[in-house]
Amino acid sequence: MGRLVEAAKVSELGDNAKKKVVLEGQEILLARVGDKYYAVGNRCTHLNGDLSEGKLEGTIITCPRHQSQFDLKDGSVVRWLKGQGVVSRIGGALKSSRPLKTYKVTVEGDAVLVEI
Numbered sequence: 001m002g003r004l005v006e007a008a009k010v011s012e013l014g015d016n017a018k019k020k021v022v023l024e025g026q027e028i029l030l031a032r033v034g035d036k037y038y039a040v041g042n043r044c045t046h047l048n049g050d051l052s053e054g055k056l057e058g059t060i061i062t063c064p065r066h067q068s069q070f071d072l073k074d075g076s077v078v079r080w081l082k083g084q085g086v087v088s089r090i091g092g093a094l095k096s097s098r099p100l101k102t103y104k105v106t107v108e109g110d111a112v113l114v115e116i
């Protein structure tokens with residue numbers, strides 16, 4: 001078991017809110033969907049797109065660079081790149097899909113804690 005580190009206050013994250021946090025050198029995307037909190041690696045596994053700038057729909061985050069999608073529940077790849085264009089074909093050939101790292105999140109009082 002890792003160490004619990006405070007990532008945010010409960011009051012900072014409304015429903016469907018997300019934010020980038022850096023905890024012990026690790027860039028993490030923290031999100032709240034309904035009454036659940038999720039934490040995943042903030043950098044897209046394709047070419048390091050900043051997922052905190054992506055679109056969050058339910059638990060699905062879309063990378064702002066080439067629109068790969070990941071499920072915050074388990075970090076799994078929902079869609080690897082978008083479309084059939086040259087960029088997608090080349091990008092898919094150069095890098096195969098990889099899930100995001102996930103982190104366990106717990107809430108204690110007003111603190112949202114991430115296990116590092």
Ligand code: FES
Pocket residue numbers: 044045046047048049063064065066067068081
């Ligand atoms: S960097 Fe995220 S899909 Fe390319």
